[in-house]
Amino acid sequence: xxxxxxxxxxxxxxxxxxxxxxxxxxxxxxxxxxxxxxxxxxxxxxxxxxxxxxxxxxxxxxxxxxxxxxxxxxxxxxxxxxxxxxxxxxxxxxxxxxxxxxxxxxxxxxxxxxxxxxxxxxxxxxxxxxxxxxxxxxxxxxxxxxxxxxxxxxxxxxxxxxxxxxxxxxxxxxxxxxxxxxxxxxxxxxxxxxxxxxxxxxxxxxxxxxxxxxxxxxxxxxxxxxxxxxxxxxxxxxxxxxxxxxxxxxxxxxxxxxxxxxxxxxxxxxxxxxxxxxxxxxxxxxxxxxxxxxxxxxxxxxx
DNA sequence: GACCAGGGTAACT
DNA sequence: AGTTACCATGGT
Numbered sequence: 001x002x003x004x005x006x007x008x009x010x011x012x013x014x015x016x017x018x019x020x021x022x023x024x025x026x027x028x029x030x031x032x033x034x035x036x037x038x039x040x041x042x043x044x045x046x047x048x049x050x051x052x053x054x055x056x057x058x059x060x061x062x063x064x065x066x067x068x069x070x071x072x073x074x075x076x077x078x079x080x081x082x083x084x085x086x087x088x089x090x091x092x093x094x095x096x097x098x099x100x101x102x103x104x105x106x107x108x109x110x111x112x113x114x115x116x117x118x119x120x121x122x123x124x125x126x127x128x129x130x131x132x133x134x135x136x137x138x139x140x141x142x143x144x145x146x147x148x149x150x151x152x153x154x155x156x157x158x159x160x161x162x163x164x165x166x167x168x169x170x171x172x173x174x175x176x177x178x179x180x181x182x183x184x185x186x187x188x189x190x191x192x193x194x195x196x197x198x199x200x201x202x203x204x205x206x207x208x209x210x211x212x213x214x215x216x217x218x219x220x221x222x223x224x225x226x227x228x229x230x231x232x233x234x235x236x237x238x239x240x241x242x243x244x245x246x247x248x249x250x251x252x253x254x255x256x257x258x259x260x261x262x263x264x265x266x267x268x269x270x271x272x273x274x275x276x277x278x279x280x281x282x283x284x285x286x287x288x289x290x291x292x293x294x295x296x297x298x299x300x301x302x303x
Numbered sequence: 304g305a306c307c308a309g310g311g312t313a314a315c316t
Numbered sequence: 317a318g319t320t321a322c323c324a325t326g327g328t
Contacts, residue, residue, distance in 0.1 A: 023309060024309095126309080127310095129308095129309055129310085130308090130309080130310040130311065131307090131308055131309090131310050131311085131323080131324090131325095132308055132309080132310090132324095132325080132326090133307085133308045133309085133326080133327075134308090134309070135326090135327090136308075136325075136326060136327085137309080139326090140325095183324090186324080186325065186326090187324080187325090188323075188324025188325055189311095189322090189323045189324050189325095190311095190323090190324080191324095193311085227311090227312085228310090228311065228312085229311085230310060230311050230312085231310090231311095232309075232310060232311090233309090233310070233311085236309075249309070250309095251308095251309035251310080252307090252308075252309070252310085253309060254309080268318095292309075296309095
């Protein structure tokens with residue numbers, strides 16, 4: 001059995017807190033006390049794995065400690081998941097060039113990376129997200145996993161004494177579940193939406209490889225054929241589950257933030273989205289995430 | 304108890 | 317094409 005840690009030192013443009021707590025993913029938990037300044041420890045459930053990871057301050061960037069992880073697992077799974085092969089200084093420069101006012105906002109949230117998440121989990125998670133707060137989304141994702149997903153093996157090394165006990169349900173597991181079983185996760189009126197998404201993926205009407213071959217606009221339209229997937233949820237799936245960084249999801253927060261920064265008063269979400277894509281181009285998705293976390297921290301527009 | 308939440312649908316004009 | 321009530325559930 002593996003029992004070594006894999007350590008990555010002097011990682012730049014990355015913080016576990018910024019990346020995980022910025023509202024892009026939901027199946028994770030902070031496991032440290034928060035007492036030691038600059039130290040963070042998280043448990044993350046992704047596909048058929050559980051990652052236990054720590055972050056410490058380092059001389060140039062941060063030090064990441066992947067607990068009980070061998071290098072091959074980092075190289076084949078976690079490097080891609082955390083988007084660590086990408087140079088974010090280039091992305092930040094592009095955004096600041098498009099709007100110099102975002103320099104401070106980016107600096108404040110400099111450790112955000114857009115995760116490369118599992119397509120199906122991202123699709124279902126953001127269907128759940130509609131008209132819900134982030135802690136509630138996490139709760140329903142956990143409930144669905146616990147009720148319908150494959151339970152963790154008791155011999156699993158990284159299984160911590162946390163609230164989690166199962167992986168996110170597979171396409172088959174959700175397809176085979178009844179609407180009542182889905183509803184038991186407290187997803188409410190979204191249960192038929194989840195069932196429709198699972199059915200369309202199960203039968204191949206919605207297919208990850210097919211979506212990857214389409215232009216962003218075509219892929220968005222395809223995703224919106226799922227009952228319960230509108231413009232905003234489709235954009236989240238494009239950005240967080242399909243790597244489309246030219247997608248710019250506009251939720252209630254982004255609406256308020258962009259109205260505060262760029263518009264005079266009430267503005268339709270469609271206009272805000274078009275404006276942002278025109279302004280930020282292929283880095284719009286990154287800009288959106290820096291702005292989202294900034295808006296949440298400062299509670300822009302909620303006084 | 305009213306109001307809101309990383310919205311979307313259906314039923315209206 | 318642009319509004320509006322309603323949708324479960326939990327938090328303030």
